[in-house]
Amino acid sequence: ASMNVLVCGGAGYIGSHMVKVLQEHGHNPVVFDNLSTGHAESIPEEMLVRGDLRDISSLRRVFAEHSFDAVMHFAARSIVAESVEKPAEYYENNVAGTLNLLNAMMEEGVRRFVFSSTAAVYGNPLGGDGAAASSARLIDEEHSVAPLNPYGRTKLHVEQALRDFAPAYGLRSVSLRYFNAAGADPSGEIGESHEPETHLIPNILRAALGTGPALHIFGDDYDTPDGTCVRDYIHVNDLADAHLRALGFMQEERGAHVFNLGNGKGFSVREVLAAACEVTGKSIPHEVSPRRSGDAAVLVADSAKARRVLGWQPRYVDLRELMETAWRWHGAQRY
Ligand code: UDP
Secondary structure (H helix, E strand, O other), X not given: OOOEEEEEOOOOHHHHHHHHHHHHOOOEEEXXXXXXXXXXXXXXXXXXXXXXXXXXXXXXXXXXXXXXOEEEEOOOOOOHHHHHHOXXXXXXXXXXXXXXXXXXXXHXXXXXXXXXXXXXXXXXXXXXXXXXXXXXXXXXXXXXXXXXXXXXXXXXXXXXXXXXXXXXXXXXXXXXXXXXXXXXXXXXXXXXXXXXXXXXXXHHHHHHHOOOOOEEEEOOOOOOOOOOOEEOEEEHHHHHHHXXXXXXXXXXXXXXXXXEEXXXXXXXXXXXXXXXXXXXXXXXXXXXXXXXXXXXXXXXXXXXXXXXXXXXXXXXXOHHHHHHHHHHHHXXXXX
16 A cells, blocks of 8 residues: 655655655655755655754654654764764664654654664674674674764663653664665666765765875774675665565554664675776776774674565675676766
8 A cells, every 4th residue: 555654864865765666665755854965866856855853843743744653763973983973963863863753654644664874883892802703793783782982872761761662652673674775766867975075985986086085995904805895785676675574564563673684795895986987987996094993894784684584685695796786876976
């Protein structure tokens, strides 16, 4: 059945892909976004309600004007280094703003919530940062949580609130812990565009295009096979598909649930760079720089739970294929 879904942060990178997928599946998304980092061009104009989670009256208005079946929440500040410098802004937006959203939902009797969480809740994976850990130790949802920075802590605070809200208010929720979101819709019409850009793949492709500086490889002295950090890159449309499945899941299941979303395969910074050279056919300027603070050596997901429980199956398992979608977007970048 077609659902009315409020998509907070729907003008952002992952949110805008979600909006497209919801439409393709016959649902009716309404986007609530303050456009602080999002792009109005990334979604159909008539879908956008400009508003801020810190302003509960603007939230109440959007709830009063629509009858929502569920809320998806992508709106957050998400730059780790910035969260260390400006924690107040992170707590205000990511924690207080989300509490406003949950309160508005409760007032209106909307009790289905999909939350964008992050692998950053795990902190440094147990098992150390050894090369052996990269192959042997995938992180599952039972792994202890110990975020290394305010960003990760704000996400964990919300997960914990969701656990408390379930029995007290009957709120059904799914928290999705993304590993490294990457790629773009194959149409090339929407994609990743942050200013400043901190993420690896966009920085590589900007270096390839000459629209950005040479890539800085942040550390090549990690205890990993080639010395650079290993991450689990998961395509943004695979993430969107998991959200769609979470909606269906909450039709049946009560309570607060947590799922990892990743490919289960790690790639080093150098491997990602090599894939980009192949896909773009360019030699990409790069240099080795000091480690970036707060980076774990290896972060790779065990997503067996999402596969088993949600029936989720990532389609972009090949790094080159994922890179091709990102390249298509960057080549013709519209915003
Ligand atoms: N990275 C890098 N140069 C960059 C951006 C990122 O070497 O310009 C590395 C970073 O140290 C990490 C990996 O690429 O090991 C992925 O970083 P990103 O910021 O994309 O995601 P994160 O894993 O921090 O969420």
